[in-house]
Amino acid sequence: MFSVSRPTDAPASLARRTKYDSEDIYQAICDIFYNKCYLCETKEPHDINVEHFRAHMGNDDLKYDWNNLYFACSRCNNIKGDAYNNLLDCCNPQDNVLKAIKHLPPITPYAKTVQIVINLDSAPAKATQELLNKIYNSEHTVNKKVSGSYLRKKIFDQYNLLLTQINNYYNPVATQAEKDATIERIKLLISKEQPYSAFMNWCILEDDKLSQLLEEAIN
Numbered sequence: 001m002f003s004v005s006r007p008t009d010a011p012a013s014l015a016r017r018t019k020y021d022s023e024d025i026y027q028a029i030c031d032i033f034y035n036k037c038y039l040c041e042t043k044e045p046h047d048i049n050v051e052h053f054r055a056h057m058g059n060d061d062l063k064y065d066w067n068n069l070y071f072a073c074s075r076c077n078n079i080k081g082d083a084y085n086n087l088l089d090c091c092n093p094q095d096n097v098l099k100a101i102k103h104l105p106p107i108t109p110y111a112k113t114v115q116i117v118i119n120l121d122s123a124p125a126k127a128t129q130e131l132l133n134k135i136y137n138s139e140h141t142v143n144k145k146v147s148g149s150y151l152r153k154k155i156f157d158q159y160n161l162l163l164t165q166i167n168n169y170y171n172p173v174a175t176q177a178e179k180d181a182t183i184e185r186i187k188l189l190i191s192k193e194q195p196y197s198a199f200m201n202w203c204i205l206e207d208d209k210l211s212q213l214l215e216e217a218i219n
Helices: 012-016 023-032 074-080 123-137 142-169 176-190 197-205 208-213
Strands: 048-052 069-073 101-104 115-118
Touching: 012 023, 023 048, 023 069, 048 074, 069 074, 074 123, 101 123, 101 197, 115 123, 123 142, 142 176, 142 197, 176 197, 197 208
Parallel strands: none
Antiparallel strands: 048 069, 101 115
């Protein structure tokens, strides 16, 4: 997961309480979440939902609450359903979602699982880890097995881009100018705007040298 900052002013159409996914709401949510699903971090997903962080269960106050609307792909929304109402909140600056849940990328293109490791002993952290494990690793239906494998492949592809830059940085014959250019590319790959940024950030956090060098860019 990745942290975001939500503006306090809600889109105008939300006040009418007729739709929670009108065009202005959708566009605002898209901008806030960098056009990424807030759970799996897929960029520009094919099927997009304006999702309720806490299931509204017919409660209009929750249904039209600006602070309860999140950007999710339909796959994650389907897996989450109304079962997870106590997650770490990526819109809450007090919930350091990146540090609370370690995301470790697949080590091959068709790895069977990714590792989602809890770093915080709290009920929301445990619930978040459980949900993310289902999102990335679930095989309880044929569809989830296939889509999960495809998701892990996309994460690996992004990780491979990062790994190339890491190898370039540690190349023993790299010049300082080449190292500097490589660092800028790594900063781009770990930025929140990029897909699967939590996985990429944790690759850097696990590297003793790069984690210090890129400390201010990790987010």
